[in-house]
Amino acid sequence: MLARFSRALLVAAGLAGLGGTAMAQSAPPVKIGFSIAKTGLFAAAAPSQLTAYELWRDQVNAKGGLDVGGTKRRIEFVQYDDQSDPSQAVRIYEKLANDDKVDLLLAPWGTPHHFALAGVLERLKFPMVGNSAASSQLRDIKPGYIWFPTSAIPDRMATELATMMKGQGVKTAAVTGVQLPFSIEIRKFLMPALEKAGIKVVVSQEYPPDAKDLTAVLTQVRNAKPDAILSLSYPNDSVGFMTQAKELGVSAPFQFVLVGPTIDFFPKMFGPAADGLITIGHWSPHQKAWPRAKPFFDAYVAKFNARPDYLDTALAYMSCEILEQAVAKSGLDREKLRAAIAGGTFDTINGPVKFDGVQNAITPTAFLQIQKGEFHLVWPKTVATSDFQPRK
Amino acid sequence: MSSLLSGQLLFAALATGGLYALVAFGLNLIYGTLRLLNVAHGEIVMLGAYAAYWAMTMMGGAPLFALPLAALLLGAFGFALYGGLFRLALSRPALMKRIEGNSLLLFFGVSIILQNAVSLVFSASPRANKADDALIAFADIQTSQSRLMAVAITFLVCLSLAIALKTSWAGRAVRAMIQNRDAAAIVGIPLDRLQAWSFAIGFAVAGLAGALVSLFEQISPFMGFPYTVAAFVVIILGGLGNLAGSLAAGLLLGVVETFGVAATSANWRSILVWGIFILVMLLKPQGLFGGSRR
Numbered sequence A: 001m002l003a004r005f006s007r008a009l010l011v012a013a014g015l016a017g018l019g020g021t022a023m024a025q026s027a028p029p030v031k032i033g034f035s036i037a038k039t040g041l042f043a044a045a046a047p048s049q050l051t052a053y054e055l056w057r058d059q060v061n062a063k064g065g066l067d068v069g070g071t072k073r074r075i076e077f078v079q080y081d082d083q084s085d086p087s088q089a090v091r092i093y094e095k096l097a098n099d100d101k102v103d104l105l106l107a108p109w110g111t112p113h114h115f116a117l118a119g120v121l122e123r124l125k126f127p128m129v130g131n132s133a134a135s136s137q138l139r140d141i142k143p144g145y146i147w148f149p150t151s152a153i154p155d156r157m158a159t160e161l162a163t164m165m166k167g168q169g170v171k172t173a174a175v176t177g178v179q180l181p182f183s184i185e186i187r188k189f190l191m192p193a194l195e196k197a198g199i200k201v202v203v204s205q206e207y208p209p210d211a212k213d214l215t216a217v218l219t220q221v222r223n224a225k226p227d228a229i230l231s232l233s234y235p236n237d238s239v240g241f242m243t244q245a246k247e248l249g250v251s252a253p254f255q256f257v258l259v260g261p262t263i264d265f266f267p268k269m270f271g272p273a274a275d276g277l278i279t280i281g282h283w284s285p286h287q288k289a290w291p292r293a294k295p296f297f298d299a300y301v302a303k304f305n306a307r308p309d310y311l312d313t314a315l316a317y318m319s320c321e322i323l324e325q326a327v328a329k330s331g332l333d334r335e336k337l338r339a340a341i342a343g344g345t346f347d348t349i350n351g352p353v354k355f356d357g358v359q360n361a362i363t364p365t366a367f368l369q370i371q372k373g374e375f376h377l378v379w380p381k382t383v384a385t386s387d388f389q390p391r392k
Numbered sequence B: 001m002s003s004l005l006s007g008q009l010l011f012a013a014l015a016t017g018g019l020y021a022l023v024a025f026g027l028n029l030i031y032g033t034l035r036l037l038n039v040a041h042g043e044i045v046m047l048g049a050y051a052a053y054w055a056m057t058m059m060g061g062a063p064l065f066a067l068p069l070a071a072l073l074l075g076a077f078g079f080a081l082y083g084g085l086f087r088l089a090l091s092r093p094a095l096m097k098r099i100e101g102n103s104l105l106l107f108f109g110v111s112i113i114l115q116n117a118v119s120l121v122f123s124a125s126p127r128a129n130k131a132d133d134a135l136i137a138f139a140d141i142q143t144s145q146s147r148l149m150a151v152a153i154t155f156l157v158c159l160s161l162a163i164a165l166k167t168s169w170a171g172r173a174v175r176a177m178i179q180n181r182d183a184a185a186i187v188g189i190p191l192d193r194l195q196a197w198s199f200a201i202g203f204a205v206a207g208l209a210g211a212l213v214s215l216f217e218q219i220s221p222f223m224g225f226p227y228t229v230a231a232f233v234v235i236i237l238g239g240l241g242n243l244a245g246s247l248a249a250g251l252l253l254g255v256v257e258t259f260g261v262a263a264t265s266a267n268w269r270s271i272l273v274w275g276i277f278i279l280v281m282l283l284k285p286q287g288l289f290g291g292s293r294r
Helices: A002-019 A049-063 A086-098 A109-124 A137-141 A152-165 A181-196 A216-223 A235-248 A265-274 A293-304 A312-330 A333-345 B007-033 B041-058 B063-090 B093-122 B145-167 B169-180 B180-187 B191-213 B225-238 B241-261 B265-284
Strands: A030-034 A066-068 A070-072 A075-081 A172-178 A200-207 A230-234 A253-257 A277-280 A345-348 A351-356 A367-371 A374-379 B137-138 B141-143
Touching: A030 A049, A030 A086, A049 A293, A049 A312, A066 A312, A075 A086, A086 A109, A086 A181, A109 A137, A109 B225, A152 A181, A152 A367, A172 A181, A172 A216, A181 A200, A181 A230, A200 B265, A216 B007, A216 B180, A216 B241, A230 A235, A235 A253, A235 A265, A235 B141, A312 A333, A312 A345, B007 B141, B007 B145, B007 B169, B007 B191, B007 B225, B007 B241, B041 B063, B041 B093, B041 B225, B063 B093, B063 B145, B063 B191, B137 B145, B137 B241, B141 B145, B145 B169, B145 B180, B145 B191, B145 B241, B169 B180, B169 B191, B169 B241, B180 B191, B225 B241, B225 B265, B241 B265
Parallel strands: A030 A075, A172 A200, A172 A230, A230 A253, A253 A277
Antiparallel strands: A066 A070, A277 A367, A345 A351, A367 A374, B137 B141
16 A cells, blocks of 8 residues: 555656646756655755755756757756665666656755666766765776766865875774665774874774763763764764763864765854864865856755755866766767767766866865854865864 | 772763663653553654754754753654554454564654655765763762763653653553553553553663663764664563663663673673673563562
């Protein structure tokens, strides 16, 4: 019964996607398909990606439509809920290609979904620019029909973070973290990188995702008085870490929080207490060398009355920009499109992007710092929009 | 090991355990009086959190206004849900038998509807109330004003509930009903009215718990499930239908979690909690404080 119910929902969601943009135009609309986690584990995270898609679609349609090798055609989304389940996403993308006959694809949310789709795209010979996936394993994917614009890949992040810390004179560090894939992978690379940089790890603690009270862990950190505190946390426990660290008076000049600070609610929740936090991210609206960055930020805030997620929303929007520029050159022929994405250099909100295999070869692995409520790139120097400021 | 004696840990244990007790109380009250297993209980906590978010961040109200408001709104919701969905069914024994058997599925449906309704109204993106209140320190304990207030409110509510159950007429009537519904009806206890109030109070307490959670954590339409699980663990530890028992078991769980992690490491948290749970199931299946109910 549940299966039938969810199938009915799926159909309804698809109809809603089609109905919303049915407009009579001379050229037929371009159908762009994707699955999105509306329910399940990733449901709270996926809106950061969907909002980027919606903003891009509305902007392109306001300009008269997507430039398909010279002809302007309106964008129409075909979207389904994948219930945060990668195997469901696989079925949906096959349906998008075979039954819905969409012209283009956008990515679903999350690393497991991207991995699950790589083989399907290869088989369908359907190119897709990914976005919200980050793992050193993505380099193991056969290059061809999927690309990853992110530069926040755990092994590089670990070495860059250790180098940055060393440059700030950090001698001791406490590393706490949740037992979830991304933080475990980063820890794996971070521990040897810290050792190599001559930084002593004085506290190393991991906790399960359902841990509510971190008092015992944080008391240890406080007693060790480290120069740096690295919290390898996800949004839920990032908040727990922040509130409880504040209550217990746990702080260090260098404080890193993995996932969470870039989400709209986070700086609002903590106000000045979030100042000085370092987090992952390679995009900031303050970078003047990227002329598309600030207009995107302003348009997003105007449309959604919230700030974009500096990591996921920026990446999702970049994947749309890359697709848009490639299609303008190649049209909808899949092989030509594949060649255009694989060989082109794209002008994005994050500056120029060019792919080497599946990876972004230009954007450097970078870190953001919250300074007076604003997100500034502070590492590396080549893209920095502000200097690192020790946390008070 | 000397750090195990710190007041800070005791305070943390009370804060965590008190919240568990609060969440579990409502679940146990509704199970005890109506024999309905409300798997949507975590969603009631979630609704309470959103009510507080609405009152505080969107309307600019103070926590002391938002907390009772959340409890009141959810209490009214419980009243309405009972009146709209369960009163009719409960008055017909045949239908009631079916609902008792299917209460899991029924509430599962309610839980999905609530998640998606909140997702539609507030969007699925996580939200949070401001957490920038002043810090305070006493003895060797350091905490924030709102945390201290939350702990005080939790204990005040738990204590009043325990006293009311023990001494008031309604409390005794509820306990009588939990022991034996039919006998309670024969001696003139108005089952329908008490059941409606059980729903209202159970939901109100869960709503209050959610409002308290919203002071310290991010909230999202999908945050409820872990609270449902925690509440089930607590009421099974304390004894199904044993209300005072579940208050005590909630506190116990908080102590196990906080001190257990301090004595071992954070990796052990789930092993400790579930280990104790299984141990109690094996040695005392009626719950730590479960007397002979039947």
